[in-house]
Amino acid sequence: MSQHERDLECVxxxxxxxxxxxxxxxxxxxxxxxxxxxxxxxxAADAEEVVQQSWLQVWxxxxxxxxxxxxxxxxxxxxxxxxxxxxxxxxxxxRRAEGQVDPEPLARPEDPTTSVAQRQVSExxxxxxxxxxxxxxxxxxxxxxxxxxxxxxxxxxxxxxGTVKSWTRQGLMRLRELLPQKEWV
Amino acid sequence: MSEHRDEHLDLCAGYALGSLDAADRQxxxxxxxxxxxxxxxxxxxxxxxxxMLAASSPPAAPDPAxxxxxxxxxxxxxxSASPEVRGAPEAPSRGRxxxxxPRRPAVGFGWVWAAAAAALAVxxxxxxxxxxxxxxxxxxxxxxxxxxxxxxxEERRWAAVMNAPDAxxxxxxxxPAGIAELRARATYDPRTRSAVLVFENFAAPSGxxxxxxxxxxxxxxxxxxxxxxxxxRAILRLENVGDPNELAGFAISLEPTGGSxxxxxxxxxxxxAGKFGV
Numbered sequence: 001m002s003q004h005e006r007d008l009e010c011v012x013x014x015x016x017x018x019x020x021x022x023x024x025x026x027x028x029x030x031x032x033x034x035x036x037x038x039x040x041x042x043x044a045a046d047a048e049e050v051v052q053q054s055w056l057q058v059w060x061x062x063x064x065x066x067x068x069x070x071x072x073x074x075x076x077x078x079x080x081x082x083x084x085x086x087x088x089x090x091x092x093x094x095r096r097a098e099g100q101v102d103p104e105p106l107a108r109p110e111d112p113t114t115s116v117a118q119r120q121v122s123e124x125x126x127x128x129x130x131x132x133x134x135x136x137x138x139x140x141x142x143x144x145x146x147x148x149x150x151x152x153x154x155x156x157x158x159x160x161x162g163t164v165k166s167w168t169r170q171g172l173m174r175l176r177e178l179l180p181q182k183e184w185v
Numbered sequence: 186m187s188e189h190r191d192e193h194l195d196l197c198a199g200y201a202l203g204s205l206d207a208a209d210r211q212x213x214x215x216x217x218x219x220x221x222x223x224x225x226x227x228x229x230x231x232x233x234x235x236x237m238l239a240a241s242s243p244p245a246a247p248d249p250a251x252x253x254x255x256x257x258x259x260x261x262x263x264x265s266a267s268p269e270v271r272g273a274p275e276a277p278s279r280g281r282x283x284x285x286x287p288r289r290p291a292v293g294f295g296w297v298w299a300a301a302a303a304a305l306a307v308x309x310x311x312x313x314x315x316x317x318x319x320x321x322x323x324x325x326x327x328x329x330x331x332x333x334x335x336x337x338x339e340e341r342r343w344a345a346v347m348n349a350p351d352a353x354x355x356x357x358x359x360x361p362a363g364i365a366e367l368r369a370r371a372t373y374d375p376r377t378r379s380a381v382l383v384f385e386n387f388a389a390p391s392g393x394x395x396x397x398x399x400x401x402x403x404x405x406x407x408x409x410x411x412x413x414x415x416x417x418r419a420i421l422r423l424e425n426v427g428d429p430n431e432l433a434g435f436a437i438s439l440e441p442t443g444g445s446x447x448x449x450x451x452x453x454x455x456x457x458a459g460k461f462g463v
Contacts, residue, residue, distance in 0.1 A: 019259050026252060035242035048247045055255045060265050074232050077239055081203065118244045125241040140238055143204035150199050151206045169198035172234030 007072035014062040022059055029073060031118050033080035040084040040145050041091070050087055054080040085147035128178050136171035139164055187216050189223050197224050201231030202238075343422050346381050349374040353461040355434045362439070363456030369437065373461065375429035381422050382435070388417040389439065396444045397421065398451060400460070401431040407448035411437065434460030 007028075013021035030051060037047035037054075057079055065075055129137050135157070142148050142156060150168065154161045196213040199205040205213065217224055346352065357369040366386035373380040382397065389395050395411040408426065413419040426432060436458040438451035445452045 015264075017264060019256060022259055023252070023256055026255060030247065030252075031244070032236075032239060034247045035245045036239045038245050039242040044245075044247070048251050051247060052251065052255050052258065056258055056262055059259045059262060063265055070232060073236060077236065078203065081239075121240055122242065122244045125237050128237070129241050140202065143199075143202050144235065144238055145242075148204065149206045150204050150209070153204065165192075165195040165199060168202055168204065169195050169231075172198050172202065172231045172238070174234075175237040176230045176234035178237055 004071060008067060011062055011065050011067075011072055014059065015065075019059075022055065025058075025072070025076070026055060029076050032073070033076055035122075036077065036145075037080055037084040040081070040088050040147075046087060046091070047084070050080060050084045054083050057083070081144070081147075088147070125175070125178065128175060132171050132174055133167070135159070135163075136167045136174070139167045140171045140175075143168065187219055187221075189216075189221050193221065193224050194227050197227045198231045198234075201228055201235050203235075343379075343381055346374040346377060346379045346422075347372050349376060351375060355459040355461045357435060357437065357457040357459035359457055360455055362454035363437075367437075367457055369435075369457050369459070371435050371459070373426060373429075373432065377424075378426055378429065379422070379424050380426040381420065384411055384413060384417075384419040384421075386417045387411055387413040387419055389413075392442055393439050393453075394442050394444055395456070396438050396440045396448070396451065398436040398438065399427050400433045400436055400458075401427050402433070405436065405450055407445065408435075410444050432461075434458065 007025070010021040010025050014025075033054065034047060034051050037050040038044060041047050041050065054076070058076060065072070069075075070078075129140075132140075138157065139153055142153050143150065148156065150161060150164050153159075154164045157164070193213065193216055196205065196209055196216075199209065200213055213224075217228075351374075353373045353375065355371040355373070357371065359365065359367050364386075368385040369382065369387075371380055371382045384395075387395055389411075397408040397411055398405045399408050406427070408423055409421070411419050411421065436451070436455050438445065438453050438455045440451070440453045
C-alpha cells in the first residue's frame with residue numbers, strides 16, 4: 001500500500017469516526033505542519049495552538065475531503081498554513097494597533113527532538129532553495145510564509161507582476177525537480 | 186472550452202502556492218473547470234514543489250504533550266455530518282470538482298519524505314562511515330593519549346629516582362674479563378628502593394647474555410638479563426632492588442644465553458662491578 005493509499009485509508013477511517021486514524025496522521029504529518037506554523041508565527045505557543053486547531057478542523061471536516069482536489073498531505077498543509085496566516089495577521093494587526101514591532105524571526109537552533117530524516121530533508125530542500133535565484137526564492141518564501149498575494153509580493157519587491165508570476169513558476173518547478181521522476185511512472 | 190495558454194501555467198503555480206489574487210484565481214478556476222489536462226498535471230507538480238518549500242522550514246517538534254491534548258479534544262468533538270470544504274483559500278468554487286492529477290497517482294507528503302530520505306540514504310551511509318572513521322581515530326587518539334600519560338607518569342617516577350636528593354650512584358668498572366667498550370652507570374633511590382641503570386656497548390657475543398647482579402651484604406641476587414637495542418644500549422628500571430642497608434653495588438656477568446642457570450650466582454666471568462660512592 002502506498003503512502004497515499006495509507007493516507008486515504010486514514011481519512012476514510014476518520015470519516016467513520018476512528019480517532020486512531022487521526023492519531024496516525026498526526027504522527028505522520030505534524031513534523032511537516034508544525035515547522036510551517038512555527039515559521040509563520042515565530043512563537044511555539046501560537047504554533048502549537050494552530051496545530052491543535054488544524055487537527056480539530058481536519059477531524060470535524062473529514063467528510064469534506066475530496067481526493068480529486070489534492071493529496072491528504074496537501075490538504076493538511078493548506079489547513080494549517082491558512083490557520084497560521086489568519087492568526088499571524090490578527091496578531092500583527094493587534095501589534096500594529098499597539099505600536100509594537102514584529103518579533104524577529106526565531107533563531108534556528110538544531111531541535112534534538114526532530115528525526116534525522118526530517119533534518120536531512122529540510123537541509124536538502126534548504127540547499128536547493130539556496131540554488132534558486134535570490135528573487136525566485138524570495139518570491140516563494142514571502143508568498144508562502146507571509147501569505148502575500150502575487151500583487152502584494154510585486155509591490156513589496158518593486159518588481160513587475162509578470163516577473164513575480166514567472167519566478168513563482170520557475171521556483172516551484174525547481175523544487176519539484178528535487179523529487180525523483182521515475183516514481184511517477 | 187477555453188484554450189490552454191502558457192500563462193495558465195503561471196497561474197497554476199500561484200494557485201498551488203496559495204498566492205493568487207482573486208481575479209487570477211477566478212480566471213484559472215474557470216479554465217480548470219472546463220478540464221485542462223496540461224494544467225491538471227502542472228498543478229500536481231507545483232503542489233509537490235510547494236510541499237518541498239514547506240519542508241524547508243527549520244525542523245522543529247511541538248511539545249510531546251500536544252498529541253494527547255489534540256486527541257482528547259478530538260474525542261470530545263463531534264464530526265460534521267455533511268461534506269464541508271474548509272481551510273482552503275484557493276479551493277475551487279462549489280459545484281465543480283477540479284481534479285489535480287487524474288492520470289497519475291496522487292502522492293502524499295509521507296512519500297515525498299520517504300523518497301527524499303531514500304535519496305539521502307547513500308550520503309548518510311557515507312557520512313556514517315566517515316563518522317565511524319572519526320570515532321575510531323578519536324578512540325585511537327584517546328588510547329594514545331592515555332598511553333602517553335602513563336608513560337609520562339612512568340618517566341616522572343623514574344626521573345624522581347634519578348633526581349632523588351639522597352640517590353646513590355655507582356659507576357661500574359670494567360674487570361680484566363670485560364671488553365674495554367663497556368659502560369654502565371646505576372642510580373639507586375634508597376627511599377623507593379628503585380634503581381635506573383644505563384648500559385652502553387652491551388651487545389653480547391653470540392650465544393651469550395649479560396646478567397645484572399645486586400651486591401647485597403655478603404651475597405648476590407640476580408636482577409635479570411641486560412637486553413640492549415641494536416646500538417648496544419639498554420636502560421633498566423628496577424623496583425625492589427634491595428634494602429639500602431644491604432645493597433652495596435652491582436655486578437655484571439657474561440652468561441650463556443638465558444643467563445646463569447637458576448640465577449643464583451654468576452657462572453660466567455664478571456665483566457663489570459661497582460659500589461656506591463666508589
